[in-house]
Amino acid sequence: xxxxxxxxxxxxxxxxxxxxxxxxxxxxxxxxxxxxxxxxxxxxxxxxxxxxxxxxxxxxxxxxxxxxxxxxxxxxxxxxxxxxxxxxxxxxxxxxxxxxxxxxxxxxxxxxxxxxxxxxxxxxxxxxxxxxxxxxxxxxxxxxxxxxxxxxxxxxxxxxxxxxxxxxxxxxxxxxxxxxxxxxxxxxxxxxxxxxxxxxxxxxxxxxxxxxxxxxxxxxxxx
Amino acid sequence: xxxxxxxxxxxxxxxxxxxxxxxxxxxxxxxxxxxxxxxxxxxxxxxxxxxxxxxxxxxxxxxxxxxxxxxxxxxxxxxxxxxxxxxxxxxxxxxxxxxxxxxxxxxxxxxxxxxxxxxxxxxxxxxxxxxxxxxxxxxxxxxxxxxxxxxxxxxxxxxxxxxxxxxxxxxxxxxx
Numbered sequence: 185x186x187x188x189x190x191x192x193x194x195x196x197x198x199x200x201x202x203x204x205x206x207x208x209x210x211x212x213x214x215x216x217x218x219x220x221x222x223x224x225x226x227x228x229x230x231x232x233x234x235x236x237x238x239x240x241x242x243x244x245x246x247x248x249x250x251x252x253x254x255x256x257x258x259x260x261x262x263x264x265x266x267x268x269x270x271x272x273x274x275x276x277x278x279x280x281x282x283x284x285x286x287x288x289x290x291x292x293x294x295x296x297x298x299x300x301x302x303x304x305x306x307x308x309x310x311x312x313x314x315x316x317x318x319x320x321x322x323x324x325x326x327x328x329x330x331x332x333x334x335x336x337x338x339x340x341x342x343x344x345x346x347x348x349x350x351x352x353x354x355x356x357x358x359x360x361x362x363x364x365x366x367x368x369x370x371x372x373x374x375x376x377x378x379x380x381x382x383x384x385x386x387x388x389x390x391x392x393x394x395x396x397x398x399x400x401x402x403x404x405x406x407x
Numbered sequence: 408x409x410x411x412x413x414x415x416x417x418x419x420x421x422x423x424x425x426x427x428x429x430x431x432x433x434x435x436x437x438x439x440x441x442x443x444x445x446x447x448x449x450x451x452x453x454x455x456x457x458x459x460x461x462x463x464x465x466x467x468x469x470x471x472x473x474x475x476x477x478x479x480x481x482x483x484x485x486x487x488x489x490x491x492x493x494x495x496x497x498x499x500x501x502x503x504x505x506x507x508x509x510x511x512x513x514x515x516x517x518x519x520x521x522x523x524x525x526x527x528x529x530x531x532x533x534x535x536x537x538x539x540x541x542x543x544x545x546x547x548x549x550x551x552x553x554x555x556x557x558x559x560x561x562x563x564x565x566x567x568x569x570x571x572x573x574x575x576x577x578x579x580x581x582x583x
Contacts, residue, residue: 191540191568199575203524206517207541212431212444219445220431224423224452232419232459 211398327354334366340373361387365396369403380404417468419456427452429542430476436537437480438526451479470551473542477534477552484530520578524571535560536567 192204212220330353334346347367350357357363364387371380384400391397431448439447454475462471525533531553538544538552539560546564550557 188539188546190543197572197575199579200572202517203521203571203575204540206514206521207436209514209518210432210435210541212428212435216431216444216448217428220427220448220452223445223449224427227452227456228420228423230456232456233461 208398208402327357327359330354331359331363331366334363340370343370344374361391361396365400365403368400372403377404417459417462419452419459422455422459422468422472423452426472430472433473433476433537433542434480436525436541437477437534438484438530439480443483447479447483451476454479466551467548469544470548473538473544474552474554477538481530481534524574527574528567528570532563532567532570535563536571539564 192201196204327350330346330350334343334350337343337346343366347363347370350363364383368380368384368387371377371383381404384404387400388397427448430451431444434447434451435441435444455472458475462468465471466474525536528536534553535549538549539546544552546557546560549560553560
């Protein structure tokens, strides 16, 4: 690898450097991640190689939907990329038959076939499968809902307060990374740059390979 | 409904969770329009889901997955309407109204310029350039992803660099 020097390392011209460095904004938007998550949800519940289910139905579908919405609102990017710290954020047990049987029929997610013909022009993103969900099914929902409340809080102060409540109630949360990103974002918005940086540094130390690091960097430089 | 068997290793969910963001990013860099990213990324994961049982670790997961990305993006780019519109597309407008949307105009302008240059590269050169320079693949990984000898990949990379450097120089001269 030492001989494989990238252009930026080889001394690209300032103009080329400017162009290459502009790719820092290429990270997908939260809306895109949310949309893709919703579209792929049926595949996640189907064994590879088998035909996907047509809907993210039942409890698993509800959890996926909540996760997707949370990911969107929290500005957290692909929180699903880290699996080295505790359980996955979206537990995906196979939907039991009884749950599927009573699943509401409305939010049908159709998985498009692989590339064969170009899709017709259409609006940007398919709507997420908003599953009319009844009551929360487990404490995992409480965890998500609290983080979602923090995400949608009206002020950074309120966000920070809710994040700290989340820390207290769910210290070993599988959503800890996302929670920390929210905290850094809130601190930055409050002008507490030093605190934000300290928290971001702790994040980096704890999750050195997280894909949230780029987002954190952008928050620190452009709150 | 029959109980579903456990997913094999690597599981689809694991692959999705680890790579979804990068798949979207890479597709964009390979020339998929912003408005079509989710569509094309979905296609990628449908292919991954279908072919996963055949994967069997014959190559690295990374090169296998992004090989699919490259082929799906290529199919997208080859569609006539996309080719016509891609050069005309201007800003990489992000629908995201969150913090990522808060970027300097200069940064966006530079990104648009780079997109325009990448659009003018032929597909082979663009793919190597994107994987090596932007996605930080090793050249061995680039070769494995594309199924070409490393020397070929190097040649394409140098040609891409030369093209971009020349275009940037011409642009600089034109505005002086």
